[in-house]
Amino acid sequence: MGLPLSAARAGTGIGAIATFASTFLAWTWTAAFPGDLSVTGYPGGLQVLTLTGAILTLLFVLAGYEIRGLRWLSPAGKNGPALLFALGTFVTTWFTVIAITVDLGGLANLEPGAYVAAVASLIALVAALGLPSDVAADNTTANAWQRFVHCFKAPTPKEATALPGWAEILIIAVSFGLGLYVFTYGIDIDSDNPQLFIGFLILVGFGATAISRAGLNRRLAGLTSKHKNVTVTAAFVAAFAFPFTQSNDAYATIGTNILIFATVALGLNVVVGLAGLLDLGYVAFLGVGAYTAALVSGSPSSTIGLHLPFWAAVLCGAGASLIFGVVIGAPTLRLHGDYLAIVTLGFGEIFRITMQNLDGSSGPDVTNGSNGIPNIPDLELFGFNLGESHTILGMELGRFSNYYLLMLLFTIIVVTVFRRSDQSRIGRAWVAIREDETAARAMGINAFRLKLLAFALGATLAGMAGTVQAHVTFTVTPAQYKFVEAVPPNSAFLLAAVILGGMGTVSGPLIGAALLYLIPAKLQFMADYQLLLFGVALILLMRFRPEGLIADRRKQLEFHETGQLDAPKGDIGLKKAGV
Structure with missing residues (x-):
């Protein structure tokens, strides 16, 4: 039996808020761990990723209530995206706690903020597992694992309310701006700080899956196909802006080599x-x-x-x-x-x-x-x-x-x-x-x-x-x-x-x-x-x-399966055809 819907959403939201608050506490006592997680009141390094995951989890929980202004976030699934963001936040947080313990040599190097973050992210995940699936036919008989698996199967997005043309163009521009920011954040991570990059990959991986299951990618694809010229322009404006976001030309090296690699791959395509x-x-x-x-x-x-x-x-x-x-x-x-x-x-x-x-x-x-x-x-x-x-x-x-x-x-x-x-x-x-x-x-x-x-x-x-x-x-x-x-x-x-x-x-x-x-x-x-x-x-x-x-x-x-019925076979097909 799953948790009541109201209790599951409330628990996920409370866990996300507590996880968010924990990032403003010190997670370790020393700055030896990359990113310096010892400062109270100022999240840094992997704490920023946990904070981001907690905010996104809370936003998609609120979107499940169909609050005006947040309905657009989840056109296909109300609960699956919240679960995926809660899981991504949990994995990122616990990866950080384990990395601190291993790198610094023991649990003694953890400050109370790390324990609060670990427990709060676990509460959010457990409560999110109690959310009903967006596609399960009988949620009352499904266990937590079955509901979790069903959250990866998003139904068809609902028809969106028509937006003004300027709003659709603004959404496209903001989307490419966010994409540029995420890409720049990943490139700017120092190679001497692999823990931060692994945490970045974890959160981006779960986040991309959650956005896909929410149906936002399909909705954005519809807008980009409607405004093709605007989309192409926005894409190359974002790409052009990349070197202007770099304070170190060494990071621009990666961007240059990626473009060479990508251009050749497109030719192979x-x-x-x-x-x-x-x-x-x-x-x-x-x-x-x-x-x-x-x-x-x-x-x-x-x-x-x-x-x-x-x-x-x-x-x-x-x-x-x-x-x-x-x-x-x-x-x-x-x-x-x-x-x-x-x-x-x-x-x-x-x-x-x-x-x-x-x-x-x-x-x-x-x-x-x-x-x-x-x-x-x-x-x-x-x-x-x-x-x-x-x-x-x-x-x-x-x-x-x-x-x-x-x-x-x-x-x-x-x-x-x-x-x-x-x-x-x-x-x-x-x-x-x-x-x-x-x-x-x-x-x-x-x-x-x-x-x-x-x-x-x-x-x-x-x-x-x-x-x-x-x-x-x-x-x-x-x-x-x-x-x-x-x-x-x-x-x-x-x-x-x-x-x-x-x-x-x-x-x-x-x-x-x-x-x-x-x-x-x-x-x-x-x-x-x-x-x-x-x-x-x-x-x-x-x-x-x-x-x-x-x-x-x-x-x-x-x-993938299209949901269409298979053609009848053998005697059954002949009988249905009247032969």
């Missing part, structure tokens, strides 16, 4: 997500663009000795990758499935080994072998040297911030190409080939030519990103383009970014690439177990979210 071609050697096209730019950009170690302007280097890198894409794709795209994957994997390794052997000993002296091409000069655009600091809008931007803004421009180009391709006749033909190539051929589609076009376009986009990567990293070496490497981008992580984010979508690979780059960069102490954890994460993803974090409607219908 053309090949895998739209055309359905499994390419395991895609990182080689990034390397072709990077090596081409390194050879023609004036590096003292270049064996060619050219120094072309940047726009010419970009064209050379993109053109070289295009040629390689056609040359490799023409003989191999007649293969299908696993055979195509093996051939592309072989191409990736052939490229890396070839670059390593062009050292003047094993072959012609072109790439300096395993030493690569170092000392690639910084770019100069319109009189600005991107390697120097510049003041823009009253703020000083360092080297990596400059390259971030340049890479953002390239990302806009790639996103535009992807969206135009996806919405064109060619894009629809790619999807048809991906779903059933035999049927597409029967409808008159030239499958080979269109697959070659997808392969060439994906290679061109990767080569274009490689031209910027060469200048950002100063050096291009063959070791950067292995199939699996500890530091992305590499073919395995690029493919994982597409699958994790959601194949065939624009935002999916961007989010997937950001997660796969940011998490290893912040949790460096787990580098020895990175591939193991990566494999576990993929297994969990395939089990619980096979369509990816951001999935289109087709993928959702493909991987």
Whole structure:
């Protein structure tokens, strides 16, 4: 038997308020624990995450009462989101308490505030487990675990009251602003404070699930599809504002590398997500663009000795990758499935080994072998040297911030190409080939030519990103383009970014690439177990979210039950048909 609804909501709310109050007390007596949780009256570090979780838990509890102004928060589920936020707050709080105990050596290092937080978050969670499920048919006979499981299954959101146009645009702008704040908060966490980043991941993970179960993501998706131009503008305004939020240019490094990784992943999404071609050697096209730019950009170690302007280097890198894409794709795209994957994997390794052997000993002296091409000069655009600091809008931007803004421009180009391709006749033909190539051929589609076009376009986009990567990293070496490497981008992580984010979508690979780059960069102490954890994460993803974090409607219908009745089988079907 569950708790009465009023008692469960009251208990969850009281627990959330007590948890909120506990963050203003000292949790430990020493500042040795990262974040300094010893100050009374001023939450810091992991306390801020607990405070945020408590506030969100309380808000969604109040939304269950359908209080005017809060109804919009939970269009699909009244109780599931509150339970998920209570669980996220509980896990974050208890993780902090355990981390203090382990790092400082015993329970004696806990102050009363930590005990209050642990007990209060437990009370909120236990009371939230008593909330009735939003979808359970018979809540009176369901136990706490069954009600908890049902909270992960949100019903269809209710029809929202129409809002004025300006209000819908404001909601979109605020949503992207909050997204920028969360992303910036994660990047700004010092890598020497992994406890805070783990707590951040815990709360964001439960929070994203709660928002999804509340139906807010669907409601926001409806607004963004209604105001597409506003959405695209808001997204890139938020991205443009990122370097202006950074006080340390070192954090902008992560943002720049994420954009490079994400742009290449989006190019791979053309090949895998739209055309359905499994390419395991895609990182080689990034390397072709990077090596081409390194050879023609004036590096003292270049064996060619050219120094072309940047726009010419970009064209050379993109053109070289295009040629390689056609040359490799023409003989191999007649293969299908696993055979195509093996051939592309072989191409990736052939490229890396070839670059390593062009050292003047094993072959012609072109790439300096395993030493690569170092000392690639910084770019100069319109009189600005991107390697120097510049003041823009009253703020000083360092080297990596400059390259971030340049890479953002390239990302806009790639996103535009992807969206135009996806919405064109060619894009629809790619999807048809991906779903059933035999049927597409029967409808008159030239499958080979269109697959070659997808392969060439994906290679061109990767080569274009490689031209910027060469200048950002100063050096291009063959070791950067292995199939699996500890530091992305590499073919395995690029493919994982597409699958994790959601194949065939624009935002999916961007989010997937950001997660796969940011998490290893912040949790460096787990580098020895990175591939193991990566494999576990993929297994969990395939089990619980096979369509990816951001999935289109087709993928959702493909991987999940639609609620439609199955077609009758056997004699029963014949009898119903009157036969």
